[in-house]
Structure formats: structure tokens, C-alpha cells
Amino acid sequence: MDKTPLTQRGADALREELKRLKSVERPRIIAAIEEARAHGDLKENAEYHAAKEEQGFIEGRIAEVEGKLGNAQVVDVAKVGAQAGGKIVFGATVEVADENTGDEFTYQIVGEDEADIKSGLLSFASPIARGLIGRVEGDVVDVAVPGGQRTLEVLAVRYE
Incomplete structure (x- = not known):
């Protein structure tokens, strides 16, 4: 697969987004899932299902950003x-x-x-x-x- 060109500013922005997703968003959603679990029956727990769906989006974005950075050719x-x-x-x-x-x-x-x-x-x-x-x-x-x-x-x- 060919490398994708990226300016240093673009690479820095992706790294910053990745850091925020891993250090802020991921822990926040894990805490939300734990809190929703504590409410009991998961079958009818809308907060739990919403938090799990959001977790899927966050994990997907983390994988996407990591892939972009891994495939990037940072251009000076x-x-x-x-x-x-x-x-x-x-x-x-x-x-x-x-x-x-x-x-x-x-x-x-x-x-x-x-x-x-x-x-x-x-x-x-x-x-x-x-x-x-x-x-x-x-x-x-x-x-x-x-x-x-x-x-x-x-x-x-x-x-x-």
C-alpha cells in the first residue's frame, strides 16, 4: 500500500486526536458503561446500549486514526x-x-x-x-x- 502524504501540522492534529480519544474519551465511556451496568437489567437499559454504541464508534475512530498515522508519509x-x-x-x-x-x-x-x-x-x-x-x-x-x-x-x- 502506498504511503499517504500528510503535512507535519496534519500529523500533529491526528496524534492529538488519538491522545484525546485514548486518554479522555475511552475512560469516559468505560465509566459510563459501568454506571449503566449498575442500573440492573441490561436488556432494557437504554443508557447501557447507548454507551456501548458510543464505545464502538470511539474504538473505530481510534483504529482509523492509528491506521492513518501508520500509513502516513509526513512531508517536511x-x-x-x-x-x-x-x-x-x-x-x-x-x-x-x-x-x-x-x-x-x-x-x-x-x-x-x-x-x-x-x-x-x-x-x-x-x-x-x-x-x-x-x-x-x-x-x-x-x-x-x-x-x-x-x-x-x-x-x-x-x-x-
């Missing part, structure tokens, strides 16, 4: 940027202008699990990122997006 953005020669690569922060509207946007190209378009974090697998990767400052790119065609001019490329 500054190091990759030094080798990129000004090209847009994974981890790059890119300023673009939409030639149709004149709007300017700043995106960082990140792993799929880190993507959050509202925060300017764009998955490397998204149509815009795929259109930008390999381009340099000054390039004009036509990108097919779900809403139609966009023409973007690359204004700046940074590696931070």
Missing part, C-alpha cells in the same frame, strides 16, 4: 520546497487569482484528511490542486471543477 514542506525549484508541489501555499471573477484565493495543498476549503486547505487530490501541481508563478491554468471551468493565474508560491 520547507525541505520539499527547497527542492521544488519554484514549482507547486504537495505542501506548497499558493496564491491564485480567478481570471473570471478577479477574486484572489490562498490555498495550501495538503493531505486528504487535512483538507478544509474554508481554511484554505486544499486536498492534493482535488481538481484545483491537481491542476496547480507542477505549475509555477505566472502560469495560467484552466481547471474543471464541479461548478464548471475556472481559469486561475498563479500569483505566488510559498513553502511554509
